[in-house]
Amino acid sequence: MINVAIDGPAGAGKSTIAKAAAKKLNFIYVDTGALYRAVAYNAVKCGAINSEPKIIEMLKNIHIELKYNNGVQAVYLNGEDVSAYIRTPEISMGASKVSAIPEVRAFLLDLQRDIAKNNNVIMDGRDIATVVLPNADVKIFLFASPECRAERRYKELVEKGESVTFEEVLADVNKRDYQDSHREIAPLKPCKTSIMADTSDKSLEESVNYIISLIEENIR
Ligand code: DC
Numbered sequence: 220m221i222n223v224a225i226d227g228p229a230g231a232g233k234s235t236i237a238k239a240a241a242k243k244l245n246f247i248y249v250d251t252g253a254l255y256r257a258v259a260y261n262a263v264k265c266g267a268i269n270s271e272p273k274i275i276e277m278l279k280n281i282h283i284e285l286k287y288n289n290g291v292q293a294v295y296l297n298g299e300d301v302s303a304y305i306r307t308p309e310i311s312m313g314a315s316k317v318s319a320i321p322e323v324r325a326f327l328l329d330l331q332r333d334i335a336k337n338n339n340v341i342m343d344g345r346d347i348a349t350v351v352l353p354n355a356d357v358k359i360f361l362f363a364s365p366e367c368r369a370e371r372r373y374k375e376l377v378e379k380g381e382s383v384t385f386e387e388v389l390a391d392v393n394k395r396d397y398q399d400s401h402r403e404i405a406p407l408k409p410c411k412t413s414i415m416a417d418t419s420d421k422s423l424e425e426s427v428n429y430i431i432s433l434i435e436e437n438i439r
Contacts (some may be wrong), residue, residue, distance in 0.1 A: 221246070221438055222354070224347035225430075227361035228396050229311070229409060230368030230427055236361065237343040239427045240434060244341070247287060249334055251344035251351070252314065253294040254327045256305035256336050257283050259313030261296055261353040264416045268313050275322045283327070287335065308376075308383065309392060315395045318345075341434075344401060348410035357437040359430065360409040363419040366390050 223246070225237045234250055239259045241248035253268035259268065284295040288337060304310070317323045324346075331351045344351065348358035363371075369389035376383050397433055399407040409415060414433055418426040 220336065221311050221356050222230075222352050223341040223357045223359070223438075224352050224355040224410075224413075224414065224435055225341060225359045225361055226304075226345055226347050226349075226407070227412070228357075228368065228392075228399065230372045231363045232371065232423065233343045233361050233363045234425050235423060236418075236430050237341045238336070240431045241341040242290065243431055244339070244434065246339040246341050247290065247334070249291060249330055249331070249342040250292055250343060251284065251327070251347065253292065253302070253305060254330065255284070255308050255318045256316040256321070257294045257296045257301055258323055258327070259310050260301055260305050260315045262317060263309065263313055265338055271320055274317055274320060278322060279327050281386045283330065284357045285330070297364055304430075308381070317400045319398065320403065321404045324350075324405055345407045346405035348413050349408075350405050357434050358413040358434065359416055359433060360413040361416045361418060361430070363417065365389065365396065367419045368392050402419065411422055 225233055227233050227399060238248045238290065260267040262277060266276060267277050282297055286293050288294060311326050328351065331342065334340060348355055369385065369392045371426055372392065373383065373388040375386045376388065403413050415432065416433065421429065
């Protein structure tokens with residue numbers, strides 16, 4: 220199986236780029252952030268989000284699955300498709316919180332590895348090259364300046380009808396970057412063997428073509 224790891228901070232364009240590349244190469248696109256989001260969604264729903272012990276306890280009662288319909292990923296929490304509920308700013312912040320808990324990361328590890336073992340995948344996350352798939356065929360660390368990332372996320376949220384300001388989104392990006400890169404377990408940092416790809420000055424189309432060419436060069 221061919222495994223491509225794409226890591227990087229929120230809003231660098233990972234998901235859009237990885238999705239487009241997976242479609243072109245006929246690979247499965249695995250959005251691992253959705254797994255952390257599903258855990259956060261459940262924690263918010265049952266009032267556990269502010270307590271680490273409660274979140275850990277809650278893991279005993281949840282079952283998470285990824286399913287694919289024509290290549291489109293859906294995340295299931297205890298049999299229910301929760302994909303539509305996990306993209307709010309509240310769940311983004313919650314996901315960042317639960318992802319710092321070692322038990323949560325361990326809980327989601329096998330699920331991610333199993334998918335990669337059985338499929339050609341482009342897996343998008345924070346610790347894919349360093350922890351989940353250290354033997355991936357291609358490892359890419361995708362990044363862009365915080366302002367560029369906030370601008371992109373702001374536009375996405377406005378298009379979805381959320382009422383937020385650019386400053387709020389930028390503050391969220393900076394806060395999440397800080398949390399994600401300063402946590403003790405699996406902090407967001409490039410793997411030594413990852414190809415560093417900066418998308419700040421590239422349009423989406425340019426970024427997609429760039430990443431596809433990087434992958435194609437490396438899996439030949
Ligand atoms: O990529 P995303 O914004 O959907 O990720 C949500 C949160 O989950 C983010 O704050 C970091 C965390 N995450 C992680 O720690 N490891 C991953 N492999 C994917 C996401």
